């Protein structure tokens with residue numbers, strides 16, 4: 001007998017574990033996990049094939065709240081563990097959740113190298129510009145002057161821009177979204193998932209306890225249209241509540257500027273069209289900061305090349321074909337041996 | 345030189361039963377290669393042998409300096425030997441610096457072969473000699489063979505169309521040729537090697553072979569000083585079987601592959617280069633066809649983490665390094681321990697602390713292996729005693745790691761990794777399989793369900809339907825595997841993790857006595873690469889009628905069950921170590937035994953004579 005039972009479609013909730021979620025009420029992480037559940041359900045990824053790795057931090061609690069396989073590792077090292085797992089079993093669908101301190105401070109080296117190697121991982125960087133779990137110290141993405149328990153007079157060291165660092169390390173896919181931007185997030189995550197190789201998604205996240213409102217200046221509903229721009233491949237870089245502002249080439253040369261269509265003779269033709277294969281454009285978009293520029297959201301760069309895991313496995317296959325493995329006894333007897341016989 | 349003139353049918357050669365030769369020269373002179381080739385020929389001649397490569401930390405230290413001297417010692421014999429020998433019978437010194445560093449080890453009457461072409465005023469000064477040692481009586485107590493090796497090499501390769509620099513570089517093969525003649529070694533293995541190595545550079549190959557043959561011909565035709573002649577060292581009377589020369593590095597690599605195969609797993613090595621462990625990465629990456637994936641990580645932390653990730657995904661994760669790199673891996677080893685994943689950590693020990701003496705040997709990471717982590721983190725520690733033993737210990741490490749779901753530390757050292765010995769090749773099929781069984785049954789599953797006998801948790805890998813679960817560094821509930829901050833549960837989990845490791849004592853062989861009786865006046869207890877020296881020293885004392893025994897530990901944690909009783913059968917316990925005293929403290933701690941420490945931290949292996957003296961001073965009179 002062969003009765004086909006239709007596989008029940010997975011719903012967003014099926015991706016949630018039965019564990020009580022312990023983020024602070026109002027934490028941006030709640031919105032992010034909701035967006036991830038929705039994305040996974042849209043992709044219908046089988047739970048047994050899905051693995052979430054994380055380091056340490058508030059963000060890193062993520063795997064415990066997922067119904068998939070999960071490994072909550074140590075601070076900063078999740079990309080290294082995920083790399084080993086991906087090499088050992090390339091069929092796994094691996095996601096890595098990292099905080100800004102986790103990914104860019106203690107784990108900066110691993111993040112950079114996972115990106116450089118182009119390991120097929122979906123790297124989600126929850127950037128709240130603060131150390132949440134350790135109670136609010138400033139982080140490598142905190143704005144200059146951030147007052148925190150470890151910088152009571154304000155921080156004096158410049159922050160880094162995660163996506164710029166990633167592009168500098170040779171990233172083939174970088175994107176940005178933010179926690180409450182639920183309409184936008186699944187599309188970005190799906191694009192990251194579709195990209196074979198290291199995909200870095202910076203997810204701006206509000207830490208309601210230690211850095212509340214850090215991003216209100218451009219994520220708040222009242223200002224988001226004017227102070228951010230959602231880019232799409234092949235579409236003009238237009239933004240603003242009235243859709244009359246755009247990103248154009250800087251006057252007489254290199255760089256970009258914000259223009260207003262209809263002012264000073266600027267027309268829509270002057271506005272640049274987003275090209276996700278253009279690395280120079282991606283670098284400029286990634287680096288756009290308030291108040292001079294809108295913050296860029298969406299897939300800034302998507303230009304795939306061979307993934308590390310593919311390359312490693314191709315090499316393994318080539319070697320195995322050229323010299324098929326023998327038995328252990330053959331291995332031990334390869335090269336020069338000599339035999340001592342009885343009575344010699 | 346142990347001479348014993350025999351009427352052999354080997355022409356006019358004088359028979360010796362054992363010889364120790366030391367090749368020494370500038371790091372650029374190719375002494376390691378010369379030694380390795382001589383070793384290969386010697387192994388093929390059926391002698392028992394042991395070697396000791398000793399090279400500087402600098403890749404190419406300034407030419408002619410004493411700190412740039414590289415040496416290779418080989419001891420070969422017609423009987424069973426265990427160490428590379430205490431003092432050389434013959435020193436081949438390719439320059440004044442080599443003479444300066446090594447002459448002090450050559451006993452009176454020993455032979456010194458010198459390349460006089462290197463004894464220029466400049467080199468003599470550089471080596472720190474005020475006067476030319478060939479002329480000022482420095483060598484009065486030795487048999488000296490001074491040869492213009494550069495000149496003779498250049499003449500030998502004149503027809504080979506190589507540059508004069510390339511020609512001079514062949515001088516080590518000239519010296520090798522001479523030694524092959526002197527000790528009746530065959531040149532063919534070296535010629536085969538040269539042809540293979542320089543297949544694409546036929547001129548270079550021809551020049552090296554010409555130099556080798558010229559050195560050999562020189563021995564045949566030139567009249568040498570009195571006291572020097574051609575020798576033969578008859579083959580050793582060893583166990584019948586098939587043999588090969590093996591280094592500890594090769595044996596660990598093969599053992600890991602064999603172990604993974606016995607467990608039914610693919611092997612994943614995550615590593616970061618460090619002397620003297622890099623060779624293991626190089627060796628394993630050359631064996632990809634045996635299901636080996638190697639990953640040169642961005643640092644040691646990523647190396648161990650990638651190996652843990654690979655184990656999590658269902659491979660056998662292995663990471664290799666030396667002391668400083670193991671220190672970096674410490675936090676991640678704790679993660680593997682608490683998530684109870686199999687992991688083999690190979691520590692090829694070197695001189696420390698910090699950068700220390702990277703190319704010298706030491707066994708000073710025992711405390712690090714046994715105790716060196718935060719919190720209560722016991723894990724199995726195994727130590728290899730000889731190059732060949734590395735094969736068995738590597739398999740044992742894999743067996744314990746997979747059966748007990750735990751990281752295991754395998755301790756070797758720079759001496760074991762680099763030195764070669766003839767090895768009777770075991771029958772791998774005769775070693776029992778220990779297949780891993782992944783959990784597939786969802787019924788009643790949680791990730792920390794334990795096997796009642798071994799206490800190992802069940803291993804379910806990603807990709808298995810119905811067994812999705814989360815693990816991590818936070819303490820887990822004994823009964824459900826979920827996160828738990830409960831204090832009683834933490835107490836219970838700490839105890840069960842320790843009990844699991846302690847229980848391994850039931851699953852390892854009882855401690856044997858390597859030499860001597862099971863009771864007596866003195867037990868000499870060792871671990872690791874001091875095996876040969878201790879064994880030989882004890883053997884000499886036992887044949888001299890002294891009441892002494894040698895006990896050598898493979899399992900450092902947990903100890904074999906009978907070790908305490910065994911030690912209590914001796915009046916005194918002496919523990920020689922190439923460190924400032926580590927095993928001795930672990931033994932005192934565990935068994936309240938009044939063990940005495942003998943230490944040597946010179947970066948050199950123990951001499952048999954040193955240990956013999958220490959033993960005699962305790963049991964004689």
Ligand SMILES: Cc1ncc(C[n+]2csc(CCOP(=O)(O)OP(=O)(O)O)c2C)c(N)n1
Nearest residue numbers: 056057058059075099100101102131132133
């Ligand atoms: C080796 C180590 N060092 C320090 C810590 C303490 N620690 C835990 S999380 C964290 C920083 C968390 O910040 P971030 O990565 O931005 O994550 P968030 O909590 O903001 O999500 C630190 C310093 C640790 N767990 N391990």
Ligand code: SF4
Nearest residue numbers: 024027058132207208
């Ligand atoms: S501390 Fe901040 S980041 Fe952490 S859970 Fe609370 S709100 Fe979220």
Ligand SMILES: [Mg+2]
Nearest residue numbers: 099100130132
């Ligand atoms: Mg943070």
